[in-house]
Amino acid sequence: xxxxxxxxxxxxxxxxxxxxxxxxxxxxxxxxxxxxxxxxxxxxxxxxxxxxxxxxxxxxxxxxxxxxxxxxxxxxxxxxxxxxxxxxxxxxxxxxxxxxxxxxxxxxxxxxxxxxxxxxxxxxxxxxxxxxxxxxxxxxxxxxxxxxxxxxxxxxxxxxxxxxxxxxxxxxxxxxxxxxxxxxxxxxxxxxxxxxxxxxxxxxxxxxxxxxxxxxxxxxxxxxxxxxxxxxxxxxxxxxxxxxxxxxxxxxxxxxxxxxxxxxxxxxxxxxxxxxxxxxxxxxxxx
Numbered sequence: 001x002x003x004x005x006x007x008x009x010x011x012x013x014x015x016x017x018x019x020x021x022x023x024x025x026x027x028x029x030x031x032x033x034x035x036x037x038x039x040x041x042x043x044x045x046x047x048x049x050x051x052x053x054x055x056x057x058x059x060x061x062x063x064x065x066x067x068x069x070x071x072x073x074x075x076x077x078x079x080x081x082x083x084x085x086x087x088x089x090x091x092x093x094x095x096x097x098x099x100x101x102x103x104x105x106x107x108x109x110x111x112x113x114x115x116x117x118x119x120x121x122x123x124x125x126x127x128x129x130x131x132x133x134x135x136x137x138x139x140x141x142x143x144x145x146x147x148x149x150x151x152x153x154x155x156x157x158x159x160x161x162x163x164x165x166x167x168x169x170x171x172x173x174x175x176x177x178x179x180x181x182x183x184x185x186x187x188x189x190x191x192x193x194x195x196x197x198x199x200x201x202x203x204x205x206x207x208x209x210x211x212x213x214x215x216x217x218x219x220x221x222x223x224x225x226x227x228x229x230x231x232x233x234x235x236x237x238x239x240x241x242x243x244x245x246x247x248x249x250x251x252x253x254x255x256x257x258x259x260x261x262x263x264x265x266x267x268x269x270x271x272x273x274x275x276x277x278x279x280x281x282x283x284x285x286x287x
Contacts, residue, residue, distance in 0.1 A: 025094030
């Protein structure tokens with residue numbers, strides 16, 4: 001359970017955290033968000049997350065209402081409620097409430113700022129043994145997926161489609177090219193080469209994605225940002241999905257067809273080892 005929620009400068013119990021029905025986040029999904037995994041009370045990639053938050057805000061014509069130091073203080077207080085528990089911080093900023101419902105930006109408004117944390121459960125052992133299933137879907141989202149916006153209805157529908165098919169994720173494509181998952185980034189392995197679709201307005205540059213690419217390169221494993229066609233995906237030796245809460249998960253079937261040998265592959269095991277080692281160093285304060 002969440003001990004308290006940060007809401008517009010105050011810390012309140014979850015049942016007391018309310019916003020106006022005129023809030024533009026509620027009416028128009030006019031806002032952005034971030035999710036930050038935290039291990040041993042230490043947020044992973046906090047500067048990267050806050051930099052991306054700034055880019056998302058700039059993309060919708062807003063400024064960061066707090067700034068790095070103030071955010072750090074908020075995170076420290078939220079994490080202090082369960083310092084020995086891995087947690088995920090969720091933060092959201094909307095354009096705030098206006099007197100009337102109007103698509104145009106209000107002349108003056110005060111942003112609504114929310115942050116909260118929840119326990120981050122450990123990965124199910126079955127994932128490392130069997131991997132996860134995915135389906136392949138056309139990317140029906142808008143054309144500014146590089147903004148981490150709270151308008152997630154398309155992603156919700158795609159993820160639900162995957163769930164109803166007995167899959168963990170929907171891997172998306174547009175114009176014959178893989179973009180990302182409904183809630184993740186995608187890596188594809190062909191031989192000894194790891195590829196991930198290049199950053200563009202069509203996909204979100206994930207913090208886990210970027211960190212994993214750096215860890216792989218530092219370990220001498222070739223990892224390229226490169227366009228990935230649907231046929232290349234379907235013929236891949238390995239496929240992984242990454243996100244702040246999933247970390248690095250192996251995809252062993254797409255649309256009922258096995259990926260590679262149908263079990264988590266050797267490069268995934270090395271990638272996962274590198275990522276878990278990074279987490280251990282973060283917990284001990286050595287990152």
